[in-house]
Amino acid sequence: MAPRLAGGGGAVSTVGRRLLEIRHVSKTYGSGDSATHAIADVSFAVDDREFVCVVGPSGCGKTTLLKCVGGLLAPTNGDILLRGTRVTSPPEEMALVFQEYGRSLMPWSTVRNNVLLPLRHKKLTRQKRNALVEEALEAVGLTPFIDRYPWQLSGGMQQRVAIARALAYQPAILLMDEPFASVDAQTRGDLEDLILRVREEFAITILFVTHDIDESVYLSDRVIVLTHGPTEVKASIDVDLPFPRDQIATKELPDFAHLRGHVYRLINREQVESGEELAATLKTATKGDRP
Amino acid sequence: MSAPGGGIVTRLTPGVAAAASIAAFLALWQAVSRFGVISEQDLPAMTTTFRELWSMMQTQEFWAALGRTVRGWALGLGLATVLAVPIGILLGSSDFAGRAFRVPIEFLRPIPSAALIPLLFLTLGTNIRSEIFLAAFGAFWPLLIQTMYGVRDVDPVAIDTARSFGVGPLERLYRVTLPSSVPYIATGLRIASAVALILAFTAELFMGIPGLGQIMNVAESFGLTNQVYALAVATGFLGLAIYVVFSTIERRALRWHPSQRPSSA
Ligand SMILES: Nc1ncnc2c1ncn2[C@@H]1O[C@H](COP(=O)(O)OP(=O)(O)OP(=O)(O)O)[C@@H](O)[C@H]1O
Numbered sequence: 309m310a311p312r313l314a315g316g317g318g319a320v321s322t323v324g325r326r327l328l329e330i331r332h333v334s335k336t337y338g339s340g341d342s343a344t345h346a347i348a349d350v351s352f353a354v355d356d357r358e359f360v361c362v363v364g365p366s367g368c369g370k371t372t373l374l375k376c377v378g379g380l381l382a383p384t385n386g387d388i389l390l391r392g393t394r395v396t397s398p399p400e401e402m403a404l405v406f407q408e409y410g411r412s413l414m415p416w417s418t419v420r421n422n423v424l425l426p427l428r429h430k431k432l433t434r435q436k437r438n439a440l441v442e443e444a445l446e447a448v449g450l451t452p453f454i455d456r457y458p459w460q461l462s463g464g465m466q467q468r469v470a471i472a473r474a475l476a477y478q479p480a481i482l483l484m485d486e487p488f489a490s491v492d493a494q495t496r497g498d499l500e501d502l503i504l505r506v507r508e509e510f511a512i513t514i515l516f517v518t519h520d521i522d523e524s525v526y527l528s529d530r531v532i533v534l535t536h537g538p539t540e541v542k543a544s545i546d547v548d549l550p551f552p553r554d555q556i557a558t559k560e561l562p563d564f565a566h567l568r569g570h571v572y573r574l575i576n577r578e579q580v581e582s583g584e585e586l587a588a589t590l591k592t593a594t595k596g597d598r599p
Numbered sequence: 600m601s602a603p604g605g606g607i608v609t610r611l612t613p614g615v616a617a618a619a620s621i622a623a624f625l626a627l628w629q630a631v632s633r634f635g636v637i638s639e640q641d642l643p644a645m646t647t648t649f650r651e652l653w654s655m656m657q658t659q660e661f662w663a664a665l666g667r668t669v670r671g672w673a674l675g676l677g678l679a680t681v682l683a684v685p686i687g688i689l690l691g692s693s694d695f696a697g698r699a700f701r702v703p704i705e706f707l708r709p710i711p712s713a714a715l716i717p718l719l720f721l722t723l724g725t726n727i728r729s730e731i732f733l734a735a736f737g738a739f740w741p742l743l744i745q746t747m748y749g750v751r752d753v754d755p756v757a758i759d760t761a762r763s764f765g766v767g768p769l770e771r772l773y774r775v776t777l778p779s780s781v782p783y784i785a786t787g788l789r790i791a792s793a794v795a796l797i798l799a800f801t802a803e804l805f806m807g808i809p810g811l812g813q814i815m816n817v818a819e820s821f822g823l824t825n826q827v828y829a830l831a832v833a834t835g836f837l838g839l840a841i842y843v844v845f846s847t848i849e850r851r852a853l854r855w856h857p858s859q860r861p862s863s864a
């Protein structure tokens with residue numbers, strides 16, 4: 309089966325109705341001479357209960373995009389729509405798992421209190437709160453460590469605490485920023501399977517940013533490939549691999565190899581192009597057209 | 600929690616070293632005075648001083664004065680804390696406020712607190728209010744600066760995390776910013792507690808406000824050298840007690856901080 313290629317935002321998935329829409333979002337940091345054009349123009353949509361992976365080279369603006377989607381940063385132009393409503397501040401239906409999970413956990417709080425943090429201001433009974441915390445920690449297999457401090461846990465365990473905290477918040481959509489980038493391969497595989505299981509268990513939509521092509525294909529229903537910054541959507545590729553996915557069996561499927569190769573080629577071509585672009589920029593720069 | 604084997608040695612050594620250095624200092628003091636390097640008129644022997652201190656400790660007057668000094672210190676430090684921590688949070692969390700107040704702060708901060716004594720004679724007068732003011736003034740700056748640094752040092756990722764979960768500004772302040780600055784504030788408190796004691800004593804000494812400083816002033820004017828030294832030693836012990844209490848608080852506040860975590864064995 310050939311991977312279906314669709315333009316940015318044009319893919320129609322069969323998973324469910326549209327949950328999130330990113331419409332012509334651009335983001336420029338600063339202004340004048342020191343301005344950084346992180347995102348040029350990005351549009352795509354995520355359906356309810358879909359698992360979408362966003363891949364792009366390092367520094368291309370993935371974190372920036374996710375922060376805009378999460379309502380932490382205001383896009384310079386364009387809109388983020390959640391169920392048709394514009395996102396202007398962090399919506400209650402979204403939870404964000406940060407790239408720097410170690411710094412996103414509060415070292416002065418126990419695992420329990422870290423997971424409790426987003427629930428304190430929700431109107432819930434104490435029992436309900438505790439139940440949510442325990443259920444979330446159970447889901448990531450950290451029940452025995454509930455009274456430990458984050459810094460007493462390994463990196464992979466800390467990441468699971470961050471995931472549990474996001475799950476306890478009961479979001480409709482989980483935004484994850486390269487969550488497994490800094491753990492070893494074995495732990496990474498385990499965490500990938502964990503997140504697939506959690507997705508089923510909690511019936512959740514996931515927008516997952518990564519620079520790992522294998523990971524993006526293994527996890528998702530759809531891969532969105534970004535260009536080098538200033539970022540645009542290069543392609544949206546449906547991943548029709550069967551569920552449940554398996555670290556060995558899935559990765560041995562010819563379709564997996566095919567999709568993976570396809571994404572690789574898109575990104576490689578991208579790198580060649582951005583290399584040419586850079587060369588062109590340098591050439592014009594020497595002519596004195598640019599600073 | 601406790602380290603086995605070699606840990607005991609490393610834990611004992613500082614205690615032994617401290618005891619040895621104190622013993623050496625006391626012996627030197629005794630020798631200098633007994634062998635007449637400095638006359639006993641100017642520097643009473645260590646044993647004489649401690650005997651004097653012991654007999655002073657039998658008097659009501661000594662304890663009343665100590666109580667007054669502690670009161671002036673505590674009220675000064677308390678006032679400084681109540682003012683410096685909120686102001687520090689404000690100045691630390693807003694770039695604008697931080698920049699706007701930098702010049703006034705850098706102008707006021709280097710003023711030696713003792714330079715305010717003439718002003719206090721004229722304004723608040725020779726009473727405990729002057730003592731409290733002076734102690735508070737000295738203690739305010741280290742606390743303010745530490746609080747500002749603490750608030751500025753809050754990890755932006757931690758703040759973004761709380762924000763992404765819809766945690767409001769007030770809750771972010773006491774769930775993220777404050778706990779994260781507590782180690783800094785505790786260090787500020789330890790420094791400020793010593794400064795406040797010095798200044799409470801100074802106010803008593805130079806302004807005749809009742810307390811250990813005032814007794815020392817009286818003893819000095821009557822040429823009671825033994826008492827002067829005994830009071831200096833007493834104040835030293837008071838400072839030591841305050842240091843022990845506040846460094847314990849600081850260690851507890853720092854419990855989760857990377858600097859306090861047990862290193863991997
Ligand atoms: N606060 C900021 N101020 C100015 N420029 C920024 C800021 N944050 C990011 N940038 C710039 O925007 C661009 C995109 O950064 P971003 O962190 O979004 O990339 P990324 O794709 O997440 O990178 P990585 O894969 O390394 O995590 C970079 O050139 C970066 O220097």
Ligand SMILES: [Mg+2]
Nearest residue numbers: 370371407485
């Ligand atoms: Mg990033």
